[in-house]
Every structure is written in C-alpha cells, then in structure tokens.
Amino acid sequence: MERRSSAFTMFIYACALLLAAIILAPIAWLFIMSISPAADLAAKPLRWWPQAADFSRYQTLLSTAENSAGAAFTSSLRNSLEIAGMATLAALALAIPAGWAVSRTPAIGWSLSMVIATYMLPPVALAVPLYMGLSHLGLLNNVFGLALVYLTILAPFTTWLMKSGFDSIPREIEAAAMIDGAGLFQTLRIITLPLAAPVMATSALFAVLLAWDEFFYALLFTSDQRAKTLTVAIADLAGGRVSDYGLIATAGVLAALPPVLIGLVMQRALISGLTSGGVKG
C-alpha cells in the first residue's frame, strides 16, 4: 500500500461520506415518509423528522379486512409471492437439465446462445401475441398465465447461470463416478447436483428478484385482485388519488423489504453472479 498524505485521506473520507449520503438519503426518506404523520408531510416548511413515529400505515396495509386498502395490498403481495415462486421453480426445472447438457456438450452451445440472445428483445415485441394467446386460453388476469409469461425472462437467465455453475464442476468427478459403476442419473443425483447446490440457490434468488421486479407484463395481463402483482398495486397507488403520501411510501417499503434483505444477505453470491455475467456476457 502506498503512503497517503493526510490531505488525500481527508479527501477520501469526504468522498465516502458523500457517496453514503447519495445512496442512503432517498431510501431513508422513503422510510421516514412511511412513519411520519400526514400533517408533517404536508407541512411547509417540510418537517424532515416526525414528531412521533406513526406505524399505523403498516397495520392498515397488512390488514385483510374486506374492501380496505389493506385487502388490495395483501392480495397483490400474495399474488407476487405465488407468481415469483411458481415461475422460479419452473425456470429451474427447465434450466438445470439444459444448463448441464450445454456445459458437458459444447457442440449444442449455439442453442443456448440463441436462447440468451432473446434477452435483448424488447418485451413490447412479444406483448401483443402473448396478450391474444393468454386471452384465448382464458389465462388473462391469472397467476398461472403471468408465471408462464415470466419464463420468457427467467428461463434464459437461470439456464445461463446454471451452465456457468456446471462449467466449474470438473467433469472428471462425474467420469470417476461412472467408472465406479454409477449410471448417469445416479451420478447427477449423488455427485453433480449437490455440488451445484450453491449455484442453484443463486439462480433461484436471481429468478425471484427478477419476477418480483417485473412490471410491464403484469400491467398488461392483470386487471384485478385475483392476479395483480405488487408492482402494479404500487403503481396504482402512486398514480391514483391517494392523498396520504405516507401510505404510498409504506407500500414501497414493504415491497422493497424482501429484495433488499435478499440483496444484503446474499451480497457475495449476487455480486459474483453479476460480475461474472459482466465479464462473460
């Protein structure tokens, strides 16, 4: 490590503080809004710190009383959980065999490249036929229909992650097991899949985050509490005539909580996934 002058050290700390403020200020403000009494948020000059913390909006949104703001919110929360869960499981079920096949048989790698190339397709290029198709199947405004559509986003991404994961497991280990008399599926079950468990977990988390974040298809293909997801419910709140901005902020905090917790806890795995994606394309 090179020696630093004290002026340079001061400069580093000033920059670090600035960066921390830039990152934290908006997030902190979202939380403060959610616990500030409505009068404080409408005060001029604005009251930056609530006189008394007010957590009642969390109670309002998480209550399940009929026809309340809470009923709309909790149903969208449930829909988001169901859709993200189903789409993630389905994506992994497709991605694990396909990722292994491509990893061990490079000759078919071009088919995965084609699947991954669909990443750059704008969703608008698929939206109209998907709308008509779902409508034809009676799957508009339906959690299964939306989960199916989410495979367009989740499956290519998880397959590619799984493929890189299998790449890092030496095929010699598999060969050794087979020489010892294990069949292919026995080898995969006993040797390969347990070794790939961390990659599977990372892929699953990425898939859940992607599904949780999705808005465009959810906006198009859902219309009421039976299938509307959190993102659509929040956009409704933000664009509607809600007079209490704190309530909108509260919905935002609740929707952000799961991905932010996943992000903080799984930091290392997520960053290595992201950066290997950044390097290998």
Add this chain to the structure above:
Amino acid sequence: MSSTWMTTRAWLLMLPLLVVMVAVIGWPLVDTVGLSFTDAKLVGTGGNYVGFDNYANMLSSSNFSRTLVTTTLFAVISVAAEMVIGVLAALLLNQQFHGRAVLRALMILPWALPTVVNATLWRLIYNPEYGALNAALTQLNLIDAYRSWLGEPGTALTALIVADCWKNFPLVALIALAALQAVPRDITAASLVDGAGPFNRFRFVILPYLAGPLMVALVLRTIEAFKVFDIIWVMTRGGPANSTRTLSILVYQEAFSFQRAGSGASLALIVTLLVTVLAVAYAALVKKTAGSAV
C-alpha cells in the same frame, strides 16, 4: 460412449427449455411479424393484409421521430452518467478507509430496490406540492417557489434520468470494483516505481483491466435504457406533452391504449431491429476491446 449418443442425450435434456422458449418467445415473435403487416385490432378478428403500410406510416410520423430522439437522449445521457459515476465510486471503494465494507454493502440497496418502488420514491421526492426536493431547495434558498419537476417539459426528462442513474450506477460501480480488484498489485507498484502519475496510472495500467467488463456493462445498460418502460410509466406516463415518451411507451399506447395491434406490432419490430443493431455493433466492439486489453 459414442459422441452421437452424447449429443442426442444433450438435445433431449435441452428439449423442455427449447419447447417452452418456442411457445413463449418464438411463436409470439413470429406472430408479431405477421400482425405487423395487417390492420388487426387488439380485440376481435385478425384484420386485413396491408403490406408495409404500418411501417411506412410509423417511420414517416413525427411522433416516431420525436420519440426516437427522446429515447436516445434518455439512453445516452443516463448510461454515460452511470458509467462515469460508477467508475468514480469504484475507484473510491478500491481505496482503503474505515467503513469501506459497509459502504460497499450499501451499494447493493439501490440495485435491489424494485424499479417501480424506485420510480414511486422519486415521484414523491419530485412532488410539486409536498416533495422533498422542493422543500430542500427552498430551505436552502436555491429556489423561490415550488416547482413541478415532472410536470414541466423542460425538467421532466432530466428528473427521470437522475432517478434512473441513482438506481443503476451502483451496479456499474460493483462491476468496475470487481475488475479493479483483479489488477495485480505488482503491476501498480511497478508503475509507481517507474514514476507514473495518477492519471497515467489510471489510463495505461488500470483502464485496460476495466475496459472489458465496462464494455459489457455499457452494452447491457444501453440496451436496457433503450427499452425503458417501467420507470417512465410510473413517473410520467410519457408526459408532460409527450416530452418523456420513449419507444416502449409509444408501442404500449399504439397497441394497447388505441388497440391498434397491427401498427403497434410494426413499431415494436422497428424497436427490436434498432436494439439488435445496437447489440451487434457493441458485440463487435467488445470483441475488439477484449482483444486489445490482453
């Protein structure tokens, strides 16, 4: 084991993925191409063949050219800003100081925040009557009266770009930081001994290591920015006076608000073509950069 059997087995394992991809991506894409040559409506029976009329009408409309300019402005400015701020943040995080691990952990927050929540948050910050931005600027005596940041065509796009940058620069920073940490210590030490100044050290010693990963981040972010929909829909819906309407918003309006499926499809394919050209051009560029960096 014969290699034909290996290949057949691999295809069998790929098959479920390929079938689903054909069903949810391949078929809709082909259908979009078909629709783009018709005057079909979103609901009802599939319209009449109209040849290239939809494309001709779209490409010659002033709506399209204006939207293309807005989209390009949004993509170029926000991605450029994200790259510069992201690399600066990475250079900072690569220094040694107390609290570095915490600060690096915080960088994941904007990235993890759902896009719609981010858009909602900034919409509240920019609120013309009660927003934090107005309050802060007034209390600091920087503005005399509250302004409608998202309601004025002059400021709306800038306000959107700021919100987009805040969410996305940390990702660039994390990618750049990972690349910085791969720069071998002895190389930077050697360049110090050789008397290279900080600028030359960045340009000739560090940048070659950053170039590859940054190019890829640049490609992916540009493609995403070009397709942008969510943040704009939640914050402005393309307004005021269409000043923030991007291509994806225009397709949405055409195909779903006005229910003109045929003409919406043609516009969607024009957007797809533009994105493809971008991606191919960049892919060539990445190959070149990656080659020169070694």
